[in-house]
Amino acid sequence: MILQNTFFRKAKQVSGMSKVYQSWYSEGVAIHYVSNSPWQVYPALQEFLQDNQFPQGSIHLRLVSTQSLILGKPGKHKLDTITSILEDFPQRKFILIGDSGEIDPEIYAKIYHQYPDQIIKILIHDVTSARAIHADRQAASQPDGFYDSIKKFMAGELASTSSRPGRVNTSSEKAMDAMLNPEIHEDQQQIMDPNIPLKTKLEQFEQRMYTVSAGMRYGVFTVFSMASQLLLDPQVAEEIYMSKKSSP
Template identity: 35%
Template sequence: MALVKRDKIIVEPFLAFGNEDEVFFKGRVIKAYTEKRPSSRNNWFSNIISAVKRYSGSSVSLAKVEITFQGKSFIVSTDEDGVFELQIGDSKPSTEINEYVTYQVLEPVTKKSSVVHMEVVRYSGNLGVISDIDDTIIISHSTDLGKKFWLSISKNAYTRRPLPGVSEFYKKITEDMEIPIFYVSSSDWSLYDMIRDFLKYRHIPNGPILLKDKHINLKNIWKSGGGDHSHKLKKIELLMEMYPEMQFYLIGDSGQHDPEIYAEVIKNYPGRIKDVFIRIVGKLDENRENELKNLAGFDHFHFISSSKEAIQIVENESIFN
């Protein structure tokens, strides 16, 4: 019996957010597969079967998707990985309490094509948070390929473990979710629902999740979360441009390239970064730490070993501000 039953073409909606003037939409078109909801009771074998199904899902390239928002329709095409996106300007909030966008696959034509709705969330204010995911909020062992691969296929949203104290730290830095938070990661879109469910299950503040566009399948599943991380800079730039009135906290880890990317953001957007928190993974090279601080020319570049330490920094700054 086949592991994957592909009998329906669907839109997986990923993003629908914006500011007071423009909105950004993103999603993927795939041939659906049958899958039960994960559970904390699932064993490693069940999770591996689920991972096989997840990465066996077939993205539909060059599909046509109709995006309907505020009574206007826009037609977009998916790329080679089945991903589409659309940014619309001159879109003031409607008078409705909640705004929704509708996605529908127009091509390829299928009897079982469905319509999907997603709430549009608009953010404003003068402060926001941008955070990495792997080894920043969720234990991933990104510097150890074998451990990372095993975790990615043998665990699910309810059995993956967060870094100690992350929920408390993120609630503190977002002022109990009053400040918007955005997640930027090198994980691929196949992990979107796992990350979303993980955040909810672990009581970590929810926010838009911006992942790596390149599709991962069964042949290259071991590459998930790896490779070139320049896309993270581009996604941070999108947020900086969309919210020009905001200063941001940046949160990441030292295991990959977060410190270098954040140093680049500080240089490119002077005065826009309030603090940087880098969680130390393994042993931090002292020369690297000094070079990064000098490169950024920024006093608020904090290398932390625990969430408790980060909370103390935030609380101390609140006292003196």
């Protein structure tokens, strides 16, 4: 959840990702950090980037208001921000990096189909497979009926909460609900369900990536598990080389 990730958990980078960014930055690549986090966390985000030795770059965070939280469309901030950056630099080409835990793949697919000539590569960090495997192992270690008990408890708790006399569903409550729900994809919500076999979860993820990448140029869309894979990508390496060669 956004609030938990922002205020209660220590931010953690994908292992080796700062080295990848530093390598590209040293080759003349400009970095734009686009996040769905609210602008109020800018100091913490800046500290995180500095502590983990990420290169300098523009930072684009979300402006939060009650109206935007309640009525805002999922992915709108990232979509609008990245689109604006592409339009501000029409002669530049871009690498879009995100992860499978949210709706980054779907957002990037929309951007690609609108600006195919500007997108060199879409790189998606696979966090889904590891989470599914971990959840499967956790479920196997729990006694029978453990998850059913949790479901019954949560159902009862929700029912009792919604039936409290005098409860009014105010705008502030709706806004808080929206803040507590990040733009995650539905397959992430199914990962913890022990009734869905691990094989099915992984197949659903594979199908999702296949659907998202449909209609793209060959090799544009890549799912990775380790940051070191990015430094070995031939398309990215070739584009950086050609860009340096054409620079005065």
